[in-house]
Amino acid sequence: MTIFDKVIEIYQDKYICFHCLGRMFSLLGTDTTNHDRGNSLLLAITMDKHRAYLSQQDNHDNASQILKLLAEKAKYTPAQSVLEKEGIEYSKPDFAEKCYLCNDLFNDIGVYAKGAEKYLKGIEFTNFLIGTALDAQIINKEDNFKAIHNLLEAESFKNHFNREVGKELSLILSKPAEFRMPDITIIYSVKFGSFDITLLLRSLFIYSRYNKFARGIPQTHWDCRLCRGKGCESCKFTGKQYKTSVEELISPEFVNKAKADGSKFHGAGREDIDVRMLGTGRPFVLELKNPKIRTLNLKKIQNKVNKSNKKKIKVSDLIYSSKERVKNLKLSAENTKKVYEAIVISKEKISKDTFDVLLKKLKTVYEKQKLQQRTPIRVSHRRADKIREKKIFRVEGKFIKPNVSEFIVEAQGGTYIKELISGDNGRTTPSFSDVYGFSLECKKLDVLEIY
Numbered sequence: 001m002t003i004f005d006k007v008i009e010i011y012q013d014k015y016i017c018f019h020c021l022g023r024m025f026s027l028l029g030t031d032t033t034n035h036d037r038g039n040s041l042l043l044a045i046t047m048d049k050h051r052a053y054l055s056q057q058d059n060h061d062n063a064s065q066i067l068k069l070l071a072e073k074a075k076y077t078p079a080q081s082v083l084e085k086e087g088i089e090y091s092k093p094d095f096a097e098k099c100y101l102c103n104d105l106f107n108d109i110g111v112y113a114k115g116a117e118k119y120l121k122g123i124e125f126t127n128f129l130i131g132t133a134l135d136a137q138i139i140n141k142e143d144n145f146k147a148i149h150n151l152l153e154a155e156s157f158k159n160h161f162n163r164e165v166g167k168e169l170s171l172i173l174s175k176p177a178e179f180r181m182p183d184i185t186i187i188y189s190v191k192f193g194s195f196d197i198t199l200l201l202r203s204l205f206i207y208s209r210y211n212k213f214a215r216g217i218p219q220t221h222w223d224c225r226l227c228r229g230k231g232c233e234s235c236k237f238t239g240k241q242y243k244t245s246v247e248e249l250i251s252p253e254f255v256n257k258a259k260a261d262g263s264k265f266h267g268a269g270r271e272d273i274d275v276r277m278l279g280t281g282r283p284f285v286l287e288l289k290n291p292k293i294r295t296l297n298l299k300k301i302q303n304k305v306n307k308s309n310k311k312k313i314k315v316s317d318l319i320y321s322s323k324e325r326v327k328n329l330k331l332s333a334e335n336t337k338k339v340y341e342a343i344v345i346s347k348e349k350i351s352k353d354t355f356d357v358l359l360k361k362l363k364t365v366y367e368k369q370k371l372q373q374r375t376p377i378r379v380s381h382r383r384a385d386k387i388r389e390k391k392i393f394r395v396e397g398k399f400i401k402p403n404v405s406e407f408i409v410e411a412q413g414g415t416y417i418k419e420l421i422s423g424d425n426g427r428t429t430p431s432f433s434d435v436y437g438f439s440l441e442c443k444k445l446d447v448l449e450i451y
């Protein structure tokens with residue numbers, strides 16, 4: 001069966017438009033549109049049958065029958081002209097009849113493109129992608145049609161529609177389509193006779209480092225433990241366990257300026273609520289969701305955030321970032337080195353000389369062996385219970401009072417410093433308490449630097 005026979009078989013069954021006819025043979029021939037593919041097929045058949053008609057041979061009658069089919073059922077104007085020229089009568093086609101497959105949707109592509117325009121007002125983007133959710137009726141109709149006529153070289157309705165709307169919209173907006181990382185995805189929900197549009201704006205990622213100068217602030221928002229965020233008497237109906245967080249102090253200015261729907265805070269690890277984050281700060285990436293503005297004045301936002309949160313937090317070195325950076329941030333947290341300053345209280349009083357001896361012992365112990373740290377009880381509700389091996393790179397110490405001393409500890413990322421000192425009832429070994437021979441407690445802790 002030739003491709004011409006296939007086309008004739010199609011029109012003996014149903015009327016379909018040029019676009020849809022071309023789509024049924026999309027995998028054949030390149031560098032053209034489905035519309036031109038459809039038109040070319042009909043033109044070639046018309047020419048072939050016109051020639052057969054003129055040749056006055058056996059297939060003469062059959063040729064005029066097929067020309068009539070194209071003129072009436074395919075509503076093909078050149079076939080109509082040939083018939084008129086040769087003086088063959090044919091019935092006027094039914095112009096009200098719509099394409100069986102697309103309901104004449106492909107003739108109205110401009111309407112779909114224009115429809116998106118109003119949704120895009122006030123949104124900043126440099127490129128876009130079209131997506132489509134088709135009604136099941138459209139898909140089923142097309143699948144059945146392809147099965148009945150054994151059409152194996154067709155392209156999907158969806159691809160065809162996305163491309164045509166994309167081309168049209170690209171012209172209207174003077175912006176290119178982007179397939180890998182579009183700023184915006186315009187999703188059409190298409191039914192016969194109507195359509196809806198939803199926009200998906202790609203998240204904007206901003207990398208920075210934060211300092212925390214005050215204790216008692218968690219890194220991210222915590223739901224109230226009693227009401228789980230719903231609001232209750234205990235949390236004064238805020239739904240929050242803590243009044244604020246590093247995240248809540250930083251993100252509103254960004255969300256506001258980017259006209260985003262919300263944000264997500266991705267920190268490179270986290271310090272405890274009562275631990276300060278000093279030095280050059282802790283890296284984090286702020287993800288802004290559904291941002292309508294993508295070009296932000298980062299310097300201005302930084303100044304604003306820092307000015308309104310003096311003595312609490314500070315952000316620095318803001319730059320645009322990516323989703324990949326967030327992944328790396330999480331992965332690399334374990335491979336970082338962190339420097340801490342700890343104020344340590346001991347049960348027993350010791351002299352400066354004893355302190356010096358114990359400090360020397362501490363240094364030797366951690367030079368020789370790694371720390372075995374089982375997940376502390378206090379975090380066991382959110383982290384898997386297992387033993388982690390950590391390297392302590394450096395311990396420096398200063399005698400302050402017989403029962404108070406200050407330590408500088410340089411440790412592998414993910415080390416629990418409070419437990420390194422206390423021993424956590426034998427869950428962390430060897431601990432400072434083990435080396436001292438009596439129990440120690442970390443009273444205050446600061447992160448001085450993250451490498």
Ligand SMILES: [Zn+2]
Nearest residue numbers: 017020099102
């Ligand atoms: Zn059609």
Ligand SMILES: [Zn+2]
Nearest residue numbers: 224227232235
């Ligand atoms: Zn509550």
